[in-house]
Amino acid sequence: MCASHVIIGDGIAGASAAETVREADPDADITVVTEEGEALYNRILIKEFAKGKLPEAPVSIHDPEWYDERDIELRLDTVVTDVETDAHEIHTHGGDVIEYDKLLIATGGTPIQLPVENSDAEGIHHFWTFEDARAIKESAANAETGVVVGAGLLGIDLAAICGAQDVDAHYLMRGQSWWRYALSQDGAGIIHDALEEIGVTPVFDSGVDRFETDESGHVTAAVDPNGERFEADFAGVAIGLDFNIEFIQNTDIETDNGIITDEYMRTNAEDVYAAGDITQFHDVILGDRAQNGAWGSAKEQGSIAGQNMVADAPEAEFQWVSSYSITHFDFPFLSFGHPTRGDDSVEHKYEDGTWRRVALKDGRVIGGVLIGDLSAQSVLKKLARKQIDVSDRTDLLLEQGVDIEAFEPATAN
Numbered sequence: 001m002c003a004s005h006v007i008i009g010d011g012i013a014g015a016s017a018a019e020t021v022r023e024a025d026p027d028a029d030i031t032v033v034t035e036e037g038e039a040l041y042n043r044i045l046i047k048e049f050a051k052g053k054l055p056e057a058p059v060s061i062h063d064p065e066w067y068d069e070r071d072i073e074l075r076l077d078t079v080v081t082d083v084e085t086d087a088h089e090i091h092t093h094g095g096d097v098i099e100y101d102k103l104l105i106a107t108g109g110t111p112i113q114l115p116v117e118n119s120d121a122e123g124i125h126h127f128w129t130f131e132d133a134r135a136i137k138e139s140a141a142n143a144e145t146g147v148v149v150g151a152g153l154l155g156i157d158l159a160a161i162c163g164a165q166d167v168d169a170h171y172l173m174r175g176q177s178w179w180r181y182a183l184s185q186d187g188a189g190i191i192h193d194a195l196e197e198i199g200v201t202p203v204f205d206s207g208v209d210r211f212e213t214d215e216s217g218h219v220t221a222a223v224d225p226n227g228e229r230f231e232a233d234f235a236g237v238a239i240g241l242d243f244n245i246e247f248i249q250n251t252d253i254e255t256d257n258g259i260i261t262d263e264y265m266r267t268n269a270e271d272v273y274a275a276g277d278i279t280q281f282h283d284v285i286l287g288d289r290a291q292n293g294a295w296g297s298a299k300e301q302g303s304i305a306g307q308n309m310v311a312d313a314p315e316a317e318f319q320w321v322s323s324y325s326i327t328h329f330d331f332p333f334l335s336f337g338h339p340t341r342g343d344d345s346v347e348h349k350y351e352d353g354t355w356r357r358v359a360l361k362d363g364r365v366i367g368g369v370l371i372g373d374l375s376a377q378s379v380l381k382k383l384a385r386k387q388i389d390v391s392d393r394t395d396l397l398l399e400q401g402v403d404i405e406a407f408e409p410a411t412a413n
């Protein structure tokens, strides 16, 4: 009898798992179930689409024929409402029951709405799906003024969309700087200047206390906790994700702001795996539990899960230093690993205006941020991957031409 593999979610983690399972087992039954009405597309590129810089076609990755050709059953517009791990079955909103031998949960997250008055008004957008991007593109194109809330990697996409669509926008941030958990004032200052250059004004020690609307329920302004009012007929909110685990609440699958897995992407429930943004996985490099929110990491986790789903015993281990780049400005930006964690960090702003910060834990590189000059990325990621103790040579991490050989004797010891 053929093994039956059921995958919930057709994002990059789920789709990559389906592809991996098919390559490893030509006879397996594979079903991919997704709430969305379209097959896998490039979530990274939807911001370029929303800026008005890219047509729809290049954003799409797979069309339904891709699944047909591989004999993978794709169920679009289908919400999974329940999982019964003892019976090895999932239930859908339409009342269908699908049995599995191996189940993968790759359901990612859903943007959190601001808990303030009028936060569901028309013209206020959250950003996760291609559908969101279509609405954002149209709304921004028709807007004259805007606000953006959420001083992180998704918030800056919304700010860049405002810049590209000529929306006169204010970027309301809590605290004194953008992404204050990963960047110092020196590093964030480069981003603040770049935002100003694209026509977006950063506002610090701010946020949203309430939105104002017109009679038709369309947003007209945001009022911050200091009582300052910012006119806005467009608003973009990116304050974090709620992870999509409500359909497993009746199971014993262990969760903690996501689904807990080991390094093989196995959950605590027999034959149930998880991959992508949804996972709180055991990070063998960090030696701790971690969660990534990056495309490459989700793709690799899907592939690792797929390999282990078809194997008799777990074979593939997730060992990965993730990276995330920003391409909105005329200089490059890259964060890698876990830049907001660790017990120490070193950083430097160089005379040419570039900046680097490296996060350390127990004397080992675990992440960092590079602005303007990314040439050190491969050495720093290699140091992280190899878990080399750099505690007595942290100054070398900041040399512009950082050299892996300078650290290699330590590996031999």
Ligand SMILES: Cc1cc2nc3c(=O)[nH]c(=O)nc-3n(C[C@H](O)[C@H](O)[C@H](O)COP(=O)(O)OP(=O)(O)OC[C@H]3O[C@@H](n4cnc5c(N)ncnc54)[C@H](O)[C@@H]3O)c2cc1C
Pocket: 008, 009, 010, 011, 012, 013, 014, 033, 034, 035, 036, 043, 044, 045, 046, 047, 078, 079, 080, 081, 106, 107, 108, 109, 127, 128, 129, 154, 157, 244, 247, 275, 276, 277, 278, 292, 293, 294, 295, 296, 298, 323, 324, 325, 326
């Ligand atoms: C605008 C934007 C820009 C980004 N830019 C970058 C970038 O530059 N670099 C980078 O590395 N990463 C970037 N990311 C993050 C990256 O896209 C994600 O980390 C990655 O897509 C996560 O993939 P995933 O498969 O884990 O989850 P998702 O892509 O979120 O897929 C989960 C799927 O599961 C479905 N689903 C959820 N619940 C159910 C249910 N109950 N039943 C059925 N289906 C369900 C969802 O509808 C969704 O289709 C960006 C994300 C966004 C939104």
